[in-house]
Amino acid sequence: MDQGGPALTKNRLLVIGPLAFLSTFLLYPLGVILVRSFGSEGVLLDPFIAVLADSYYLGRIWFTVWQAAASTVLTLVIGLPVAYLFARHDFPGKTVLKALTTLPFIMPTIVVAMGFIALLGPEGLVNMALSGLFGADGPYVRVTNTLTIIFMAHAFYNYAIVVRIVSAFWSNLTPTFSESATMLGAGRVRVFTQITLPLLMPSLLSSAALVFVFSFTSFGVVLILGGPRLATLEVSIYELTLRLFQLDIAGALAVVQLAFTSAFLVVYTRLQARGAVPITFVPADVGARKTRNLRDRMVATAIAVGLLVLLSPLLALIEQAMSSSEGYSFAHFRGLFSNESGSYFHLSPLMVAWNSIRFALLSMAIALAVGTTASYVIVQRRASSHVVDALFMAPLGVSAVTLGFAFLMAFNRWPIDLRGSWLILVIAHALVAYPFVIRSVLPVLRGMPPHLRESAALLGATPVQIFIYVEIPILARALLVGATFAFAVSMGEFGASLLLVRPEFTTIPVAIFRLLGQPGESNFGQALAMSTLLMAVVTVGFVIIERFRYRNVGGF
Amino acid sequence: MPDLELSGVCKSFDGVSAVSDVSLTAGHGELVCLLGPSGCGKSTLLRLIAGLESLDAGSVRLGGKNLDRAAPHTRGFGLMFQDLALFPHMNVSENVGFGLRMQRQPSQAVRRRVDELLDLVGLTGYGNRDVHGLSGGERQRVALARTLAPAPKLLMLDEPLASLDRVLRESLQAQIRTILKEVDVTAIYVTHDKDEAFAIADSIVFMNDGSVVQAGSPKSLFSAPASELVARSMGMRNILPGRLVSTDGSALVTCAIGTLVVGGPIPRDVGPEEDVLVVVDERGVSAVPARFPGDGPPDALNGMVVVREFHGGESELHVRVGEGLLVCMVTQRDAGASAQQGDYVGITIPPEAVSLLPLRPHPQA
Numbered sequence A: 001m002d003q004g005g006p007a008l009t010k011n012r013l014l015v016i017g018p019l020a021f022l023s024t025f026l027l028y029p030l031g032v033i034l035v036r037s038f039g040s041e042g043v044l045l046d047p048f049i050a051v052l053a054d055s056y057y058l059g060r061i062w063f064t065v066w067q068a069a070a071s072t073v074l075t076l077v078i079g080l081p082v083a084y085l086f087a088r089h090d091f092p093g094k095t096v097l098k099a100l101t102t103l104p105f106i107m108p109t110i111v112v113a114m115g116f117i118a119l120l121g122p123e124g125l126v127n128m129a130l131s132g133l134f135g136a137d138g139p140y141v142r143v144t145n146t147l148t149i150i151f152m153a154h155a156f157y158n159y160a161i162v163v164r165i166v167s168a169f170w171s172n173l174t175p176t177f178s179e180s181a182t183m184l185g186a187g188r189v190r191v192f193t194q195i196t197l198p199l200l201m202p203s204l205l206s207s208a209a210l211v212f213v214f215s216f217t218s219f220g221v222v223l224i225l226g227g228p229r230l231a232t233l234e235v236s237i238y239e240l241t242l243r244l245f246q247l248d249i250a251g252a253l254a255v256v257q258l259a260f261t262s263a264f265l266v267v268y269t270r271l272q273a274r275g276a277v278p279i280t281f282v283p284a285d286v287g288a289r290k291t292r293n294l295r296d297r298m299v300a301t302a303i304a305v306g307l308l309v310l311l312s313p314l315l316a317l318i319e320q321a322m323s324s325s326e327g328y329s330f331a332h333f334r335g336l337f338s339n340e341s342g343s344y345f346h347l348s349p350l351m352v353a354w355n356s357i358r359f360a361l362l363s364m365a366i367a368l369a370v371g372t373t374a375s376y377v378i379v380q381r382r383a384s385s386h387v388v389d390a391l392f393m394a395p396l397g398v399s400a401v402t403l404g405f406a407f408l409m410a411f412n413r414w415p416i417d418l419r420g421s422w423l424i425l426v427i428a429h430a431l432v433a434y435p436f437v438i439r440s441v442l443p444v445l446r447g448m449p450p451h452l453r454e455s456a457a458l459l460g461a462t463p464v465q466i467f468i469y470v471e472i473p474i475l476a477r478a479l480l481v482g483a484t485f486a487f488a489v490s491m492g493e494f495g496a497s498l499l500l501v502r503p504e505f506t507t508i509p510v511a512i513f514r515l516l517g518q519p520g521e522s523n524f525g526q527a528l529a530m531s532t533l534l535m536a537v538v539t540v541g542f543v544i545i546e547r548f549r550y551r552n553v554g555g556f
Numbered sequence B: 001m002p003d004l005e006l007s008g009v010c011k012s013f014d015g016v017s018a019v020s021d022v023s024l025t026a027g028h029g030e031l032v033c034l035l036g037p038s039g040c041g042k043s044t045l046l047r048l049i050a051g052l053e054s055l056d057a058g059s060v061r062l063g064g065k066n067l068d069r070a071a072p073h074t075r076g077f078g079l080m081f082q083d084l085a086l087f088p089h090m091n092v093s094e095n096v097g098f099g100l101r102m103q104r105q106p107s108q109a110v111r112r113r114v115d116e117l118l119d120l121v122g123l124t125g126y127g128n129r130d131v132h133g134l135s136g137g138e139r140q141r142v143a144l145a146r147t148l149a150p151a152p153k154l155l156m157l158d159e160p161l162a163s164l165d166r167v168l169r170e171s172l173q174a175q176i177r178t179i180l181k182e183v184d185v186t187a188i189y190v191t192h193d194k195d196e197a198f199a200i201a202d203s204i205v206f207m208n209d210g211s212v213v214q215a216g217s218p219k220s221l222f223s224a225p226a227s228e229l230v231a232r233s234m235g236m237r238n239i240l241p242g243r244l245v246s247t248d249g250s251a252l253v254t255c256a257i258g259t260l261v262v263g264g265p266i267p268r269d270v271g272p273e274e275d276v277l278v279v280v281d282e283r284g285v286s287a288v289p290a291r292f293p294g295d296g297p298p299d300a301l302n303g304m305v306v307v308r309e310f311h312g313g314e315s316e317l318h319v320r321v322g323e324g325l326l327v328c329m330v331t332q333r334d335a336g337a338s339a340q341q342g343d344y345v346g347i348t349i350p351p352e353a354v355s356l357l358p359l360r361p362h363p364q365a
Helices: A012-037 A046-053 A055-088 A094-106 A109-120 A125-134 A147-171 A176-183 A188-216 A220-225 A233-242 A247-275 A294-310 A312-322 A331-338 A349-380 A385-392 A400-410 A423-447 A450-458 A463-492 A495-500 A508-516 A521-548 B042-050 B092-102 B107-120 B136-148 B166-183 B194-200 B218-223 B228-233
Strands: B004-013 B016-026 B031-035 B057-062 B077-080 B154-158 B186-191 B203-208 B211-216 B239-246 B251-255 B258-262 B275-280 B286-290 B301-311 B314-321 B324-331 B344-348 B354-358
Touching: A012 A046, A012 A247, A012 A349, A012 A385, A012 A400, A012 A423, A046 A055, A046 A247, A055 A094, A055 A147, A055 A188, A055 A233, A055 A247, A055 A294, A094 A147, A094 A294, A094 A521, A109 A125, A109 A147, A109 A220, A109 A312, A109 A463, A109 A508, A109 A521, A125 A312, A147 A188, A147 A220, A176 A188, A188 A247, A220 A233, A220 A508, A233 A247, A233 A400, A233 A495, A247 A400, A294 A312, A312 A331, A312 A521, A331 A349, A331 A521, A349 A385, A349 A423, A349 A463, A349 A508, A349 A521, A385 A423, A400 A423, A400 A495, A423 A463, A423 A495, A450 A463, A450 B077, A463 A521, A463 B092, A495 A508, A508 A521, B004 B042, B016 B042, B016 B057, B016 B203, B016 B211, B031 B042, B031 B166, B031 B194, B042 B077, B042 B154, B042 B186, B077 B136, B092 B107, B092 B136, B107 B136, B107 B166, B136 B154, B136 B166, B166 B194, B186 B194, B194 B218, B203 B218, B203 B228, B211 B218, B211 B228, B228 B239, B228 B275, B239 B354, B251 B275, B251 B354, B258 B275, B258 B354, B286 B324, B301 B324, B314 B344
Parallel strands: B031 B186, B031 B203, B077 B154, B154 B186
Antiparallel strands: B004 B016, B004 B057, B203 B211, B239 B251, B239 B275, B251 B258, B275 B354, B286 B344, B301 B314, B301 B344, B314 B324
């Protein structure tokens, strides 16, 4: 069905805005590092040769790949039972619990890392409790600076992806498939391995591809929890750039990483398209059953309890932020506002918070403008819609440190010199955030019946009136959700900020990281308190998103 | 003088013709039905008239004024879509008043007019209702009221009742016709259902493959269909290839069921010994039970019942006659109604039940 038609033709020039933004602030900087990585001093591909000839960098690449693979497997193992619970069981509190599973995914990396330190660190909740029970013989659980805690954090961070994608797919799968198999004599195990699992495969693979990419480009978690010996490519790029100033090598590593992530995102997109082939879908309610018998109830309870255990790092963060040597108090929080010792570069925590908030508001405004316009462009391109969509989602495929690095390389000279400007930070945040605006606005825009606009036009509304009186009110909720996402993303952005921020523009996540690097209980306590506040802000945003997003529309 | 005048309207999408060389007129206050199978270009034609698509060729005039370059929102036409497109974020009166607000009419006047329209469509007091909570028929009437509120110069309805069940559809057909006549608006009504078209239209334009096949009053389409497609769309099932034997005196035609006397007019350009299509009115035929072949009334054709279906007031008989199959509808009072499957019957076909169609449709004059 044709929509709009020539008489209602929306402005073809609309494409210029978002495309210019994308080209200037993503394609151009990436192009700059690509060109540089080919070698700046005559020898072609010099940086690549240096990387590939050095067993240290090969080791980093190998480590990044296998830790991502292992994290993905662990994430699937944890996510699958939860997906099953939500797809096939109905129980009181399901909606709230389901919403809670998404919470870790939206949490800033710095908050997740702090949560794990609060829970499992040498002075964390678990070790304190164990010391209380068995005597103070030093930490019983030693996981910081090990792979274990990295795996745990990655699983914690990403299992929501598996749950969301797989359970949505699973709950739409008609139960008659497995019921038929049962009637044909298959036991529970064989029903699962021969019917359910193969049917779920597209959703499993596409969520696995996504988890792999996120674990592959993991930065904050590895930097803070992994210690000096464990470094992913992302961490290596950061260190090469800010500590060692080996920009050519950093560029080559960034290109290697980009190649990996784009390959996996292509796989993901392909699998998504395949997963979209409908089998026989039923309304989700039909497939879910009330937990009836004891066995069902026990299984459901066990999984639900396990889910709460998964959230324990966030709870531990609150507990630790509230506790000090004198017992529970708001001492650390008061420390944030009293500005006695915690001032970092003479910047009060309040000033840091103000930085974060104003940058987040600005990024949100830019992301809304770019994301909404891009959504209109995508909808207008009927034939090439998916290509344009994928193009505009490109920022999601570029990891945070790589983006920051590319910005440093590209915007330090003519024609775009943003050195020392806070604008560079805001643009980076907006770039990372606007795809979320697209993901929330686009489905609603696509779902809007074209006849609504046409009816309005025939009732005498000008294109501007149609936009104001028909489109905006219908898009309002999606815009609110997209704006909140953008705000939360900007508030929590860590990797790019760490490279781009100037001391006077320090944001909350960067300040937390700096506080961690300074000795003393007061600094650590303030880092905990600041993380807790950041978590609170993001949780509020999360509640807004959950409250207003359209169910069953769009991605995660 | 015709109110709406289309001449030579053409439109193709990506090289595929959707509407080709359509000309039609509608007088003031006339209700014209566009009838035809789905995909025949009816809806595209509406969108062309509305200005939602641009013309490749031809012109659209209203009251003698050429509208080819006018934007849809300036034409002052009303279009009611099949999916109704009620604005989901507005209640009933906000929906109905939308067009008036776009004209920046004072809110007092808008409110008066909205109430007037709600009265007209029988939804008095529904103004504050949410459009989601309405029944199918109520939604239909809200959409009609919304389309009528700005007093459109031309009203177009695109399969407005297609999504409703039969009982509701029939009651709304009558209401829509009454309302349209009451406001005296020129209207174009698209449907693929001939019963709906017959019930509602002043005149019918039958379309197929983007062209007009036949235009005229409902009665003329039924009594003199211009082609096999139109005839079949009018519900005629006994359409048999045949040959005109003679035209002097009473015309005779031979076909699979035998030689018949033709009561209807002979199509132009068809002479003796030429191939034609023979149409036998399924309600004009009588069937009388017989004990053995040849036992029927004199001059009756011998037949055997192969299918018998009970349809309430009527029975449907499929009778093998000669080498052909004839469908007969008999009322329960007729003798033929007692015939069972496998019974012999004598079939009498009076001349007035037989008409002819040209093998190829005439080009539209």
